[in-house]
Amino acid sequence: xxxxxxxxxxxxxxxxxxxxxxxxxxxxxxxxxxxxxxxxxxxxxxxxxxxxxxxxxxxxxxxxxxxxxxxxxxxxxxxxxxxxxxxxxxxxxxxxxxxxxxxxxxxxxxxxxxxxxxxxxxxxxxxxxxxxxxxxxxxxxxxxx
Numbered sequence: 695x696x697x698x699x700x701x702x703x704x705x706x707x708x709x710x711x712x713x714x715x716x717x718x719x720x721x722x723x724x725x726x727x728x729x730x731x732x733x734x735x736x737x738x739x740x741x742x743x744x745x746x747x748x749x750x751x752x753x754x755x756x757x758x759x760x761x762x763x764x765x766x767x768x769x770x771x772x773x774x775x776x777x778x779x780x781x782x783x784x785x786x787x788x789x790x791x792x793x794x795x796x797x798x799x800x801x802x803x804x805x806x807x808x809x810x811x812x813x814x815x816x817x818x819x820x821x822x823x824x825x826x827x828x829x830x831x832x833x834x835x836x837x838x839x
Contacts, residue, residue, distance in 0.1 A: 718751040718758070719834035724783040725749065727761060729769055743767040747809075749782070754831050756816055757782075757793070762809040764798060772798045772812060780814075782827070789827050792818035 728744035745766050750758040759780070764771055771778060772795040781790050793814035801807045819827065 717835070718753040718756075719831065720751045721749060721834060723749045723752075725759065726781045727759065727766070727771070728779045728781075729766055729771075730779065731767075731769075743769070750807075750811060752831055752834070754828055756796075756814055759793075759812045759814060760801070760807055760809055761812060764800075764810045764812075771795060771810075777817065778814070784826065784830050786826060786830065789819065789823035791816050791823065791827070 724746065725748065726744050726746050728742050731741045731743065743766050745761055745763065747759055747761040750760055752758075761771065770776070777792050777794055779790065780793050781788050794817050795812050795814050798810055798812045800810055
């Protein structure tokens with residue numbers, strides 16, 4: 695039922711129009727998404743699990759991520775209080791950030807993309823990576839003019 699609701703909202707957004715405040719720029723960039731798990735053993739070791747994907751679009755404050763699956767090692771990528779680590783491959787080199795998923799939808803089987811689209815908001819990034827990321831987004835905006 696939740697899948698159906700997401701599909702309806704997605705189609706409605708296409709019909710009515712997108713009301714986002716910040717314009718997203720379509721661009722396909724590779725990324726690695728990861729979750730850090732803390733082991734429950736005596737050493738307290740961390741285990742990092744990851745998945746590769748690519749972007750559908752970017753803005754200064756968020757991005758649409760396309761991933762092959764909505765779970766990563768049995769952990770749902772979208773959920774309450776879920777923060778994801780993303781290493782985005784910009785043409786000038788990688789930037790690392792933390793994002794919070796705000797919604798997701800399963801991509802249609804007959805479409806050119808398969809898997810899941812995760813709309814996400816950027817919530818953390820080092821200052822140097824933030825500068826490089828925003829400069830890259832600005833270059834995308836200039837190309838559209």
